Each structure stands twice: as C-alpha cells, then as structure tokens.
Amino acid sequence: MERLPAGARLASGDELRSGNGRVRLVLQSDGNLVLYRTDDGAALWASGTAARPVAYGIMQGDGNLVAYAGDGRPLWASGTHGHPGAEALLQDDGNLVVYDAAGRALWATHTVQWFGPRFVPGFRPSANAPLFGNGPWPMGTRLEMSVLGLPPIKLDATRMGLCGGMSFLTRDIFESGTPQLRERDPSALPRPVAQHILARLLDSFGGAPIVKRWLAVTRESDAALRKQTMSELPAVLGDIDAGTLCPVGVVMTESIKPWAVFENHVELVWGYERHGAVLTLHMYDCNRPGRDDVVIEVDTAVIRTNGTGNDEAPGTVRGFFRLPYRHQDPSPAYAGPVTAASGG
Incomplete structure (x- = not known):
C-alpha cells in the first residue's frame, strides 16, 4: 500500500511502502512515525513522537493526518484539516505528501531522494x-x-x-x-x-x-x-x-x-x-x-x-x-572535412 485515503488507519507496526519499494513509512512500537529509505535503512523523517503512547495514525475525513493515543489524545498532526477528501501518498521519489481532493499538495516531509535512474x-x-x-x-x-x-x-x-x-x-x-x-x-x-x-x-x-x-x-x-x-x-x-x-x-x-x-x-x-x-x-x-x-x-x-x-x-x-547556458548554432564546428571523419 502506498497511500492512505480518507478514513484509512495505520496501527502500531503497520507500514506504507512506495510503489517502487525504495521508501517505507512505519508506525513503530515506540510511538514514532518514521519514514525510512529501504536501501540502507536511513531515517529520512520522523514525527518526533518516540516514547509517547501513539496507538494509531489516521487520515481523517477532514484532511488531517493525525497520530492518536489510545485514549483519543492527538499527539501529532499534519495540520491539514479543512480539506475533506484529502489523502496521504508515499511517492516513488521518497516524499510523503498530503494532497487535497483536487491534487494540490498541502503538506510534505520534503524528503525527495532523486532515486532514478x-x-x-x-x-x-x-x-x-x-x-x-x-x-x-x-x-x-x-x-x-x-x-x-x-x-x-x-x-x-x-x-x-x-x-x-x-x-x-x-x-x-x-x-x-x-x-x-x-x-x-x-x-x-x-x-x-x-x-x-x-x-x-x-x-x-x-x-x-x-x-x-x-x-x-x-x-x-x-x-x-x-x-x-x-x-x-x-x-x-x-x-x-x-x-x-x-x-x-x-x-x-x-x-x-x-x-x-x-x-x-x-x-x-x-x-x-x-x-x-x-x-x-x-x-x-x-x-x-x-x-x-x-x-x-x-x-x-x-x-x-x-x-x-x-x-x-x-x-x-x-x-x-x-552554469547558465544559452544555445548557439554549432555549424562553425563543422569547418573542413577533418571533423566529419570517422576517426577509426
């Protein structure tokens, strides 16, 4: 799964994976929501909720991505409420983004990795x-x-x-x-x-x-x-x-x-x-x-x-x-037959 649509949850131990498998978002047992690069296990982003009693994360119907304690207390949020139908997408480039229903980015982890090739x-x-x-x-x-x-x-x-x-x-x-x-x-x-x-x-x-x-x-x-x-x-x-x-x-x-x-x-x-x-x-x-x-x-x-x-x-x-570049006609580089030779 690479997206959290409205109403979808992540329980402790659950994860999202990007379509190409290069990054994964994990709700850890210590309460921290962490985005990892798969190749080397490097942490790219975290919610900062380690050692807090996070029970689940949810993409709410109002557009807010929230991590809640078991008693219903919000412990972290993306701050994107007011956008019904928004969803969270873990992209192939390594960025976790919350998009509104029209496809506009509302929030992101800013973790683009330029995987290529x-x-x-x-x-x-x-x-x-x-x-x-x-x-x-x-x-x-x-x-x-x-x-x-x-x-x-x-x-x-x-x-x-x-x-x-x-x-x-x-x-x-x-x-x-x-x-x-x-x-x-x-x-x-x-x-x-x-x-x-x-x-x-x-x-x-x-x-x-x-x-x-x-x-x-x-x-x-x-x-x-x-x-x-x-x-x-x-x-x-x-x-x-x-x-x-x-x-x-x-x-x-x-x-x-x-x-x-x-x-x-x-x-x-x-x-x-x-x-x-x-x-x-x-x-x-x-x-x-x-x-x-x-x-x-x-x-x-x-x-x-x-x-x-x-x-x-x-x-x-x-x-x-x-460096800034401005195109020029390369025809002066073709002066004389020697430049057209195969060179062996």
Whole structure:
C-alpha cells in the first residue's frame, strides 16, 4: 500500500511502502512515525513522537493526518484539516505528501531522494560528444583580448584547457541534432573549429556574475562549498528530469588567488541515480573523451569522481554548481572535412 485515503488507519507496526519499494513509512512500537529509505535503512523523517503512547495514525475525513493515543489524545498532526477528501501518498521519489481532493499538495516531509535512474534520452558521451580531448589545439589558436580600448592582445591558446567550450559545444550539438565530431586528435582540427570552441569557453563564463561566482566558490571552505553544492542539486537534477543536459562548474582547488579559478573544470551532467546515501551523477568529461562511465558520487562525507579530480586529493572534487547556458548554432564546428571523419 502506498497511500492512505480518507478514513484509512495505520496501527502500531503497520507500514506504507512506495510503489517502487525504495521508501517505507512505519508506525513503530515506540510511538514514532518514521519514514525510512529501504536501501540502507536511513531515517529520512520522523514525527518526533518516540516514547509517547501513539496507538494509531489516521487520515481523517477532514484532511488531517493525525497520530492518536489510545485514549483519543492527538499527539501529532499534519495540520491539514479543512480539506475533506484529502489523502496521504508515499511517492516513488521518497516524499510523503498530503494532497487535497483536487491534487494540490498541502503538506510534505520534503524528503525527495532523486532515486532514478534517470538519463537524458538519446544522449551518451561516446555517441554524441566530440571524440577528441581537451587539447592541445592546432597551431595558431589564439585568445584575443582588449582591455579599456587598448589594442587587442593575442594569447597563445594551443595549450589551454577549453572545458567550458567543449561542454557547451556538446550540448549545442546534441540539441541541434547535428553529427558527432569524430576526429580524435584535437591538434588536427581546423583552426576555425578550435577558435569556435574557445569562443564557447568565453560564453561559459556568462559575464561578470558567473566570473564572480567562480572566484567565490574557489575561495570557499570545504564545508561552505559542500552546503552550496547540496543546494544546487534540485536544479541540476531537475534539468535531467526535464531531459536537458546540465553544465556544471566543478570546483577542484581552494585558493584566494584569482588565477586559481583556471584550475577548476566544467562538465555536463547527463544522468543520475541513488543507492543508499550515495547520489551518482553521470558526467561528460572532455578530459575523458568517448567514455560513458565517468561519474561524480555525492556521499555524506566526500564527493568522489573517476574523472578529472583534485590534484591534492585524487579521486575527489570539492563541489560544483549549475552554469547558465544559452544555445548557439554549432555549424562553425563543422569547418573542413577533418571533423566529419570517422576517426577509426
């Protein structure tokens, strides 16, 4: 049973289970109404009525979910009275919600778990992302900058990492439905292609607000950055639920030096799944071209990866945040026959 309709009861020892079996709501013998994650037995929510004489819980006809003592005293309630016909639903996402008769949410435990597995339909890095890695780029690839109206400065970009450009271009290609770029040697690309990736790198910085965000997250302590990362997850996973690739800024280093931001990374999230306390994000990492097995694992104590990681703590990253994205036509990436080659 995954729902409590009006008039239904839970006696001591009874439980509700979600349709997928990943969570269960139990009225324990100690009087506590507890929501558990099945995988690892973690308690996600409780009514706080342990050691109190709760005899049963009931979804009342007036819309209130109430835990009562044997003598009829209410010991806990959802506070949703005044909504006849409401019911409690234990959802597959791990949330216990009281809905009114019209389907409007009145109360919830706010315990969404993002179990998944969910993936952006039709996307795999090995089939859709460029098969070349993140440099070195063809001779003559240059970053041109102009400051305060002075003559432009041209910087050699052949050894620069263009991860933001690679991630944005990959989403551009996928959303446009254009062919995969199958050349495997980035230095063999026509220079206009590399210049287009460089331009998309600059786009990935998104102007002053995103530059400021990069500077801030690079300076943050591990604890503060982890808190920010957890707050970003609903938006990141919401993109995947909507079938949209999500670019994220992956924070590798901690430093107050402004240039340290270039030690960080950009990747694309294309799927997710949860097992117990571990939320696994499936990633396109341009430093691991052609691989579908790159992940970032968000655990209770650490964020691990088998992709690009922190040099000081191999196999980990410090955190990440969602990057805003604006689509661009990827046709400049198809300059010259070399990008259409199969690559073997």
